[in-house]
Amino acid sequence: MSWLVGVSICLAWDFQFALSSGASDAPSLGLTNTPRRVLSPDRICGRLEYPVYQNHTVFFHRDGSDELYVGGTDYVLKINVDDNQVIEEFPLRTTAQQECSEGLCYNVVTVIQEFQDSLFVCGTNGYKPKCWKLYSRVHNQSREIVESYEGTGISPFAYTQNSLSLTADGDLYTAAPLGSDGRSLQFRRKAGGRANLWMYDNWVSEPTFVAASWVERKEDPENDKIYVFFREKNSDSSPEADPWVSSVARVCKVDEGGSKRFFQNIWTTFLKARLVCGFPKESLYFNHLQDVYVVQAEDWHNTSVYALFTSSWNSTAVCIYSMAKIDEIFESSTFKGYQKDIPNPRPGTCVKNSRSLPLATVLVIKDHPEMKDWIHSVHHLNPFYISNNNYTKIAVDRVQAADQRIYNILFLATDSGKIHKVLESDSEAFIISETHLSNHSAIHSMRLDTKKKKLIVGFSEQIVSLDLQKCQEYNSSCEECVLARDPYCAWTESGCTSNTSGGIQNISGGETNVCRQTVEGPKSLNRTKRETPSPSPLSSRAVHSVPLDIPFYLSCPIDSYHAAYTWEHNGRSSPCLQMQSSCLHLIPAMAQESYGTYRCVSTERDYTKVVKEYQLTRQPIGEPIRNSSREVIVNKTNDAAVLAPQMVGVIVIMIILI
Incomplete structure (x- = not known):
């Protein structure tokens, strides 16, 4: 029986892995103050991985431009925001003439601004801040680095020190320490057509400057x-x-x-x-x-x-x-x-x-x-x-919906690499979705392109370009599109699309009765509301032949954490047992009454649907079990599995812990 112990351990590890890889922080079902949907990283297309992890990055991007400038350690990258491909790299190694020691050899870029007739770049330069101008060459339009300014008061001495920068009407405004110890931090106008100005010493106490506008x-x-936002003692x-x-x-x-x-x-x-x-x-x-x-x-x-x-x-x-x-x-x-x-x-x-x-x-x-x-x-x-949630960064987009109203959408970055997409509607917050972008690090930089409708997010290991109009996530039906309450998306003849003109939405309430309007969508997608739940277009009936007395579980994907999920079988309902992004139904031992049709039913607001349907049939007595008994114990698919008897208790305990 040693093989059975081994199988049990493997199966336990499989569930334990599911628990540790996201179940513990997955939203709880039926709570409206949590994200409605959770999107995984494999659905994100635009990624650029750094060859070497970056401790600090800074972005420069003009709204609607195809170019993104990224400042890292010893370089500036020019990237195409549409495909995240590197167009050009500009090396910016330290010019400090001193013996290298830890941290002093590097030039970490801390400022990239469009200033006067060039791109203005500043960095720590081995604890001797320096700035450069990147001029466009006349013939091939690429950039040429020209050393220009002493950078004290513009760039900090170390990337961990507080700083910010802003260009306005040809002038450069900065906040950066004047001493290598990070002190003497103040907001000043440092360069441009007007006089250089700074603050009186007693105006602020131990400030941390956050933003300027x-x-x-x-x-x-x-x-x-010019407005400056900061916290102080x-x-x-x-x-x-x-x-x-x-x-x-x-x-x-x-x-x-x-x-x-x-x-x-x-x-x-x-x-x-x-x-x-x-x-x-x-x-x-x-x-x-x-x-x-x-x-x-x-x-x-x-x-x-x-x-x-x-x-x-x-x-x-x-x-x-x-x-x-x-x-x-x-x-x-x-x-x-x-x-x-x-x-x-x-x-x-x-x-x-x-x-x-x-x-x-x-x-x-x-x-x-x-x-x-x-x-x-x-x-x-x-x-x-x-x-x-421990949010660290915020961006806000304004979106005109099908009802011609303007809605504000907040993008909130967590310290664990997630983005929450939040609707501001009638002074209330509705969390449309949670997108997992990284499992490794917090977000360093974030830039919103309101024209291209992209959110560009920087981590220590990668840059991710997030499409804000991912309407295909709600494309299974008109009801799904409306329940999303996403102003970027409306139900039209083409399904759930970002072309909201004339489309069906209900942003303020998410009531799906608006789907009774006569909008003909794709035949495979368009459905009218029914009084009794019916399978969604993406569901299908899975048939499993299961022996008597064998433990078995069924799984149903959670596509909305605001919905309530139940399992229906022979006229009876049982609650969903949530594990990570799935609802489970556990059968400790198959009995005669366990066979038949099982439906996983979700109910959200005024809409009920069948998410998944199973048909369990009894395996005839005397018929050889497919492959071998050992394979029956480990046999599992994405939606169902036969379990070793001693695993039932393990799974129940895990479900209780979630």
Whole structure:
């Protein structure tokens, strides 16, 4: 019987592998605050694997462009975003003239920006930051590297140090440490057509800069502002106060600093205000700002800020802010700690000549740059979305659906290599899908192309290009397409397609009764709603001949984690036993009443369907078992298996643990 022990171990290992490879963190069935669908990496087409793992990568990509620039260690790659093929590689090895020691030999690229007439690239350069310009050659349009700038204040000394960069109207704005120890970190205008400016030392305390954005006012460009989002040490040292707070600061684009006598080369319009995300009534806040995505609008008042926060109790939240409301606080709030009359012009006002500002105005900026009032999210009393997932990055796309309404779709990156696609609908979050992109590492970089509808994601081992319009995932029926509540997709004569014009959708509710409209889809796909469940087009009846008294299980694929699954047999229903992405039905020992038809039925909202159907027949007495008894024990397919008797308990225990 030693072979039986061996088979049991192998079979146990097979189930244990399933458990360890994703079952433990698979969504639970029937919960609407979890992803509706889970997509595996094998469905992702656009991948580029690095020959050597990268500790840090940075992207540059213009919306709608075919080119993606990737900065890694000692190089910049130019990649075609449509097929993820490398077009050109630019070596950028360190020019530091010193003896190599660990980490000092490398030039890790930290900045890629389109600046003036070239692509501007900066790197750590062996702890001696340096910048280069990549000029286009005249004849073949390839790039030529030209050494240009000393990079201190633009690139950090090490890739682990905090930094950011932004180009706006021909100027380069950066935040990077001025010392190799990572200190003296401040936001400054470093290069361009306007004066170089920096911050006064006391304006921020131990900051971590998260994002910067230029918000244009096309009707009034002299009032254009640069907004900076960061977290810093809390000035309130009381025991009940959080040690860190998150803030937004703004400066005027036309700011040229103060006069030669006072505040020369220092911002004269710097103001900051605290960002509130949480539950004000309970004084419970998410204070650790992680990432920011600014959704620009034609009218700057309608520009929205999506901010990702973490908390001390291991939860993540998304709060949404109105740019109009942010500016209202800067324009109307009193100044924290300032008791006198507010001078004219009001501190923070954009003027043509900042060097001529009255001393009283500049002194308020110097000593009291913080607003007394806090900036609340548009939902005010609670965050838009709260999750136990550890999200690290956010991007937001605007999509026009078949009903002509504009919907916002959030893409949230987890620290375990997953992307959650989240619909914002009537101030509520609906998680459309979870896509597993990597099982090895967290996401380093993420860039959204709103024109090509792609999300480009960078890991230490690869770059993945994710198609945001994967409507074929819901192509089995009109009901499946509608239940997805994916604004990118609608049911048409061609099935579930990204061409939503005239198609069937119900984004706000996902009610499938809209499928009763007369839209003729492919014959193999189009179905009308029935009162009684029937097999889906992708299901089929599997026939198994099973001996009496043999343990047996049936498996049904989970295609929606928002649905409820049951097994029907001889007029009786039994619950689904979830394991990873499957629903199991376990028969401890085949009895006479165990034979017959089994249906795996899913019910979601107003739609019921048969996902899988089996016909179990009794193997005649005396008929030789196919192959051998040993092969019967290990014989299993993707949807059913005969089990060794002692394995039943093992499987039941595993199911309970999930």
